[in-house]
Amino acid sequence: MTADLDGRDPDGLPADEPRQGGPALAVAAGAVPALIGLAALWPAVGLGLGSLTEPGPGLWPAFVAVLLVAAGAVIVRGALTARGTADTEAFTRGTAAVALGAASLAAYTFLFELVGFEIPTVLLLAGWLRFLGGEKWITTAVVAVLATVAAHLLFITALGVPLPHLIGS
Amino acid sequence: MDLDPVISGFGVVFEPQNLLYCLLGVTLGMLIGVLPGLGPAATIAILLPITYDIEPASAIIMLAGIFYGAQYGGTITSVLLRLPGEASTAVTVIDGHRLARQGKAGPALGIAAISSFIGGTASIVLLTLVAPVVAEFALKFGPPEYTVLALTGIFMVATLGSGTLVKSVAAAAAGLLLATVGLDPLLGTPRFTFGSDQLADGIDFVIVAMGLFGVGEILYNLEHRHRAQGGVLPFGRAVPGRPEWIASRWAILRGSVVGFVLGVLPGGGATMSSLVAYAVEKRSAKDPSRFGKGAIEGVAGPESANNAAATSSFIPLLTLGLPANATMAILYGALLLQGIAPGPALINDHPDVFWGVVNSMYLGNVLLLLLSIPLIGLFVRVLRVRPGILAPLTVLVTMIGVYSLRNNAFDMFLVIGLGLLGYGMKKLGFEPGPFVLAFVLGKLLESSFRRSMRVFDGDVLGFFQRPLSASLFAAFLVIVVAVPALRVVRDRQAARTPDETPVV
Numbered sequence: 209m210t211a212d213l214d215g216r217d218p219d220g221l222p223a224d225e226p227r228q229g230g231p232a233l234a235v236a237a238g239a240v241p242a243l244i245g246l247a248a249l250w251p252a253v254g255l256g257l258g259s260l261t262e263p264g265p266g267l268w269p270a271f272v273a274v275l276l277v278a279a280g281a282v283i284v285r286g287a288l289t290a291r292g293t294a295d296t297e298a299f300t301r302g303t304a305a306v307a308l309g310a311a312s313l314a315a316y317t318f319l320f321e322l323v324g325f326e327i328p329t330v331l332l333l334a335g336w337l338r339f340l341g342g343e344k345w346i347t348t349a350v351v352a353v354l355a356t357v358a359a360h361l362l363f364i365t366a367l368g369v370p371l372p373h374l375i376g377s
Numbered sequence: 378m379d380l381d382p383v384i385s386g387f388g389v390v391f392e393p394q395n396l397l398y399c400l401l402g403v404t405l406g407m408l409i410g411v412l413p414g415l416g417p418a419a420t421i422a423i424l425l426p427i428t429y430d431i432e433p434a435s436a437i438i439m440l441a442g443i444f445y446g447a448q449y450g451g452t453i454t455s456v457l458l459r460l461p462g463e464a465s466t467a468v469t470v471i472d473g474h475r476l477a478r479q480g481k482a483g484p485a486l487g488i489a490a491i492s493s494f495i496g497g498t499a500s501i502v503l504l505t506l507v508a509p510v511v512a513e514f515a516l517k518f519g520p521p522e523y524t525v526l527a528l529t530g531i532f533m534v535a536t537l538g539s540g541t542l543v544k545s546v547a548a549a550a551a552g553l554l555l556a557t558v559g560l561d562p563l564l565g566t567p568r569f570t571f572g573s574d575q576l577a578d579g580i581d582f583v584i585v586a587m588g589l590f591g592v593g594e595i596l597y598n599l600e601h602r603h604r605a606q607g608g609v610l611p612f613g614r615a616v617p618g619r620p621e622w623i624a625s626r627w628a629i630l631r632g633s634v635v636g637f638v639l640g641v642l643p644g645g646g647a648t649m650s651s652l653v654a655y656a657v658e659k660r661s662a663k664d665p666s667r668f669g670k671g672a673i674e675g676v677a678g679p680e681s682a683n684n685a686a687a688t689s690s691f692i693p694l695l696t697l698g699l700p701a702n703a704t705m706a707i708l709y710g711a712l713l714l715q716g717i718a719p720g721p722a723l724i725n726d727h728p729d730v731f732w733g734v735v736n737s738m739y740l741g742n743v744l745l746l747l748l749s750i751p752l753i754g755l756f757v758r759v760l761r762v763r764p765g766i767l768a769p770l771t772v773l774v775t776m777i778g779v780y781s782l783r784n785n786a787f788d789m790f791l792v793i794g795l796g797l798l799g800y801g802m803k804k805l806g807f808e809p810g811p812f813v814l815a816f817v818l819g820k821l822l823e824s825s826f827r828r829s830m831r832v833f834d835g836d837v838l839g840f841f842q843r844p845l846s847a848s849l850f851a852a853f854l855v856i857v858v859a860v861p862a863l864r865v866v867r868d869r870q871a872a873r874t875p876d877e878t879p880v881v
Binding site for chain 2: 238275297303309318336343367370
């Protein structure tokens with residue numbers, strides 16, 4: 209990332225910019241696709257490869273899986289010879305926010321089928337605004353409630369999406 | 378060429394609701410273009426479910442407007458803040474921001490808007506002439522031709538994308554693998570469904586796009602907030618004077634041609650063409666040393682090119698059914714959602730959609746020119762919207778949108794998983810573009826490859842004995858040779874460009 213032309217950050221904030229990842233991450237970038245490829249290869253072979261004239265259902269997936277394993281292997285080799293390690297980003301404290309964000313979405317999905325759309329929506333918005341977005345409590349409350357009302361009007365009243373909900377018909 | 382459908386296409390454009398959708402689309406495009414972080418691909422993906430109930434022509438008119446509108450909007454922050462709103466306007470930073478520091482922000486923005494307008498409009502005219510010819514020709518294509526075309530598309534997206542080559546290949550392979558989830562296209566055997574009925578139909582492309590681009594992008598931005606904005610440079614009126622105009626007219630012309638040609642190529646698109654156009658301008662200038670110090674041609678060339686490319690990248694989608702970049706892949710999904718199969722038959726089967734969308738771009742470009750010259754101050758103010766407020770709202774629209782597709786909470790879990798995948802890919806240096814494109818083309822590639830092999834009795838050489846597929850294959854080989862040259866030009870240029878906010 210570039211700093212300002214004069215070489216200083218315009219707002220003087222501490223760097224909240226992505227940092228480059230280390231060698232372990234560079235290896236992982238190859239190992240993960242290779243492992244996914246391997247994991248897909250066995251069931252693909254199990255589906256039956258058939259022949260080129262009469263390909264079985266497993267031939268194409270197996271071919272693609274082999275390609276994935278090969279590409280992963282090349283990435284790992286590049287990482288071990290210290291080439292191509294420059295394009296990963298280190299996981300930071302901010303990663304916890306990402307995990308929290310994803311978990312809250314999963315909880316939201318689980319809850320809104322059980323208790324309807326309104327309460328989980330207010331909670332989700334409030335959580336994101338206050339804890340992930342660092343907004344003030346008053347902003348959080350106002351935005352969360354208004355946005356829930358707006359979403360209710362847009363999706364349930366106007367677009368007729370059959371979301372499970374408590375208020376309105 | 379038969380002009381009747383072209384003219385009745387204007388009738389579609391000037392229906393009141395389509396005028397409104399066009400205005401809505403380009404305004405939204407401008408807005409998200411100004412905002413760094415949320416790109417047009419993510420925005421279109423998030424809005425897909427909402428377009429479900431809209432007329433096909435109106436829906437695509439609006440979504441297309443978001444795409445080319447973002448090219449206009451991205452320029453504003455490039456020039457005023459040294460912070461490109463879109464990857465395709467990153468190169469404009471070099472001379473555009475320098476001009477702004479010299480107190481010439483107004484003329485720079487004016488030239489950028491006019492270049493974008495001319496580039497976009499010239500490209501629509503060329504599209505109108507070229508697309509029907511390509512579509513007519515493509516009607517003769519059978520499975521072998523589509524095999525070669527799909528292969529070419531995936532190859533080019535993987536090789537021209539911005540990531541390293543092998544990572545793009547890995548991303549494409551993973552996309553192809555995900556596309557095999559569901560029933561075997563020819564035999565109906567379930568594959569990788571883990572015994573779940575939910576996965577038997579395969580994974581809907583819209584969900585993949587919304588997960589990777591929408592949720593993935595939002596999660597990624599949770600980790601790295603875009604830094605608070607510094608001061609916006611004063612810009613006055615965005616109107617170029619006579620000297621700027623004279624200096625940039627040839628640059629605009631060259632940029633339009635570069636953009637049109639590269640936009641058609643899969644993986645080329647707006648970003649690539651803006652970089653190449655900048656290189657072309659620098660090379661053809663009498664005094665190349667002015668570049669980087671505020672040369673107006675360094676704004677005019679790339680800006681006309683990225684708009685021309687945004688427009689011409691519609692050609693492969695609308696005539697062959699092959700998306701040329703990630704955003705086109707999402708529009709492909711949008712067409713499917715409307716029950717319209719993109720391909721050579723589109724122009725005859727749905728002339729209202731085809732010509733309505735194409736002609737709406739004339740109107741969209743006029744609207745954007747009007748929006749970006751007098752109303753520029755309004756759009757700059759959008760930068761004050763805090764990401765802390767924007768993120769929860771976009772994520773809510775995404776989640777409910779996903780649910781509304783099939784009224785199914787399983788899809789919501791799927792989209793969260795794909796969002797995490799998109800986040801992880803970004804962290805590990807994989808581009809989502811090749812993944813998504815390979816996912817779209819994967820089903821086509823597999824079924825046409827297998828059908829071809831049946832036709833050819835399992836003889837791979839059959840591809841070379843059929844004149845059409847053989848000539849396409851020859852073109853593919855030319856591309857394989859030409860791509861490294863394009864990569865060199867682009868990388869050389871990209872090395873000198875600030876790498877702020879690469880947005881999909």
